[in-house]
Amino acid sequence: MGVQFHFCELYNNFPLDQKVSLNKSCVKKVIAAFEKEGINLKEYENILFFFSDNKRSLRYPDELGSLISKTSPEYKDFQNNYTDEIKKIKNFSSFEYVIYLSKRVGESDCEIFKILTISHECQHIIQDLKIRNIILKAIVLKKYLKLKCRFSNEVYRNLPSEYDAFRESKRISFIICSRENVENFLDKKIKCYKNRLIYTSPSSNGINNEASNLTYWEHIKAINIEELFDLDREFEKIWAIYEKDIKKEISRISRIQTNERKESEKDFLEAYKFLCQTKYIKIDGS
Numbered sequence: 001m002g003v004q005f006h007f008c009e010l011y012n013n014f015p016l017d018q019k020v021s022l023n024k025s026c027v028k029k030v031i032a033a034f035e036k037e038g039i040n041l042k043e044y045e046n047i048l049f050f051f052s053d054n055k056r057s058l059r060y061p062d063e064l065g066s067l068i069s070k071t072s073p074e075y076k077d078f079q080n081n082y083t084d085e086i087k088k089i090k091n092f093s094s095f096e097y098v099i100y101l102s103k104r105v106g107e108s109d110c111e112i113f114k115i116l117t118i119s120h121e122c123q124h125i126i127q128d129l130k131i132r133n134i135i136l137k138a139i140v141l142k143k144y145l146k147l148k149c150r151f152s153n154e155v156y157r158n159l160p161s162e163y164d165a166f167r168e169s170k171r172i173s174f175i176i177c178s179r180e181n182v183e184n185f186l187d188k189k190i191k192c193y194k195n196r197l198i199y200t201s202p203s204s205n206g207i208n209n210e211a212s213n214l215t216y217w218e219h220i221k222a223i224n225i226e227e228l229f230d231l232d233r234e235f236e237k238i239w240a241i242y243e244k245d246i247k248k249e250i251s252r253i254s255r256i257q258t259n260e261r262k263e264s265e266k267d268f269l270e271a272y273k274f275l276c277q278t279k280y281i282k283i284d285g286s
């Protein structure tokens with residue numbers, strides 16, 4: 001079946017058709033660019049590109065996009081948040097992956113912005129096809145960092161699975177939009193958020209997340225796509241370091257009464273259980 005699109009009705013200021021066709025054409029360009037590199041995403045899996053109205057962003061306010069795999073705990077959350085929209089999608093359960101794209105991405109007129117976000121999420125699918133349990137492990141790491149670390153977003157962004165997705169998205173965007181255009185776009189974003197940080201943060205009390213936006217774009221700018229990067233090896237290295245602490249934290253939370261656990265602790269525990277179960281099924285079933 002390949003690729004399908006779903007658009008929530010979110011496009012208030014422009015004709016819907018115009019927005020829909022720009023978004024679709026960006027997805028198609030990304031898929032074609034990956035195909036040129038020998039990765040036929042449509043052949044591998046059924047993917048749903050879901051352009052949201054940002055209900056889900058109540059929980060993740062800064063998120064531009066995310067990959068939801070059928071075998072991840074986020075799948076259930078997604079189903080609960082978008083019950084009505086899902087009813088409109090034919091054969092929803094046949095999609096192995098849902099690429100969730102936020103209102104900010106869907107509504108934007110900027111092709112480079114869309115291409116970067118869409119190819120980032122596509123790269124997570126490729127990671128998942130190549131490296132066993134990488135998505136689930138990354139979710140566990142994310143939830144562990146949320147519990148433990150004040151700058152969890154910044155740390156998470158630098159972990160191998162994210163670094164690889166940013167790196168690949170930059171490379172794909174160079175192919176589609178040219179290196180020069182992409183570098184200029186990144187410079188402009190950095191300048192814009194730097195100015196906002198200096199001039200508007202004091203009055204807005206940082207509510208517009210200028211600092212977090214600035215580090216986001218600086219991170220992409222700093223990535224050198226020519227540098228070799230072995231995702232499998234780097235991820236294993238990180239996982240080996242974190243795994244002991246993760247297990248310790250799991251046993252600490254397990255000892256707390258269920259009704260006394262914090263939401264973030266429940267989330268983390270749930271993700272870890274998912275990982276253990278999936279391991280079991282895959283090892284046993286193959």
Ligand SMILES: [Zn+2]
Nearest residue numbers: 120124162165
């Ligand atoms: Zn990512």
